[in-house]
Amino acid sequence: MPASLAAQLYARLSLDRRLGVKFIALAPATRAAWLAAAAGKKIDKKIGAETGAKKNDRKIFAAPRAPVNSDAPASAAAATATPAPLSPTAAPSPPISPTGEPLRQTEPRLTGDAEKLAACRAQFAEICACRACALGASRRQVVFGEGNLDARLMFVGDYPGKDEEFVGRPFVGNGGQLLTDIVEKGMKIPAGEVFLTTLVKCRPPGNRPLKPDESAACEQFLRRQIATVKPRVVVAAGQTAGQILSGRQEEIAALRGQNFKAGEATVVVTYSPVFLWQMRRKYGRGNDYDRQTWADIQRALRELETS
Numbered sequence: 001m002p003a004s005l006a007a008q009l010y011a012r013l014s015l016d017r018r019l020g021v022k023f024i025a026l027a028p029a030t031r032a033a034w035l036a037a038a039a040g041k042k043i044d045k046k047i048g049a050e051t052g053a054k055k056n057d058r059k060i061f062a063a064p065r066a067p068v069n070s071d072a073p074a075s076a077a078a079a080t081a082t083p084a085p086l087s088p089t090a091a092p093s094p095p096i097s098p099t100g101e102p103l104r105q106t107e108p109r110l111t112g113d114a115e116k117l118a119a120c121r122a123q124f125a126e127i128c129a130c131r132a133c134a135l136g137a138s139r140r141q142v143v144f145g146e147g148n149l150d151a152r153l154m155f156v157g158d159y160p161g162k163d164e165e166f167v168g169r170p171f172v173g174n175g176g177q178l179l180t181d182i183v184e185k186g187m188k189i190p191a192g193e194v195f196l197t198t199l200v201k202c203r204p205p206g207n208r209p210l211k212p213d214e215s216a217a218c219e220q221f222l223r224r225q226i227a228t229v230k231p232r233v234v235v236a237a238g239q240t241a242g243q244i245l246s247g248r249q250e251e252i253a254a255l256r257g258q259n260f261k262a263g264e265a266t267v268v269v270t271y272s273p274v275f276l277w278q279m280r281r282k283y284g285r286g287n288d289y290d291r292q293t294w295a296d297i298q299r300a301l302r303e304l305e306t307s
Helices: 003-013 017-025 028-038 043-048 050-060 074-080 114-128 162-167 173-186 212-229 239-246 273-283 288-306
Strands: 146-148 153-157 194-198 233-237 259-262 265-270
Touching (some): 153 173
Parallel strands (some): 153 233
16 A cells, blocks of 8 residues: 555544544554555545544444455355354254253262162152143253262252252252351261252242142152162251151241151251351351251251261
8 A cells, every 4th residue: 555545544543533543453454454445445435524434433443355256156156155164963952941941951970779779760760751840841950869879868958949950960059068068067977978859859930939739749759769768867958848848837947946757767957058158148157047057957966876
């Protein structure tokens, strides 16, 4: 490009500080490409008027497009076109949930003897096929539970939350980490020696409260899990789980501090780890809910020691 033309272009750009700053900020190669493209056009029509420049600055500073030769044969155009990325070997599309997301199901992480593993896999398949309540149609995936099938201690939450549904595992996220600390640091029990699950195996939309028919539909699965694992103590970590396992429709404050029975297991009711985490954020560590929960955990430990 002639030096005089470049000088005129820069002079025109200086009329609009905002436009000029944008131009100078471009990469050198982009500035050179723009100047080269502008050389064959009338400067006054492109950037001569300040108002026009402000109105069209996005178009001006867009990278110039390569000219298209309309007379070139179609085969030549196809040869120069960027090829679309090749997909891997064709596979059937995943099923779509009612929410429009592909369904994906995580296999539960289970350890134990062959008989218990077979029983749990059969239960898992049955739950995956369950449509006994509306949650069967809205869920992203089932959260069966995980852990040691020979565990003496089982924790049961109310239902899987967003994080749990995403990974297909119970008690994850902030609440899950708090529960792990309670088990390993407070109770001095390795996490691998505990079984974790929830009363309801599907997440209610928006983590809304459970409906009675949803709890009733999943109660049979929970009781079968307890019968398979045969724990000595079940900690119901949530009000709805506590109500189902105690058989009493009372607030969690009234259910705490008592022992109930679920088959041969002793049931101790306490707060949900997610609720505890929220209370810690609000009131700090060592708040009243922390102290009440620790009293419940000590009750569970005493039952483990004497059973």
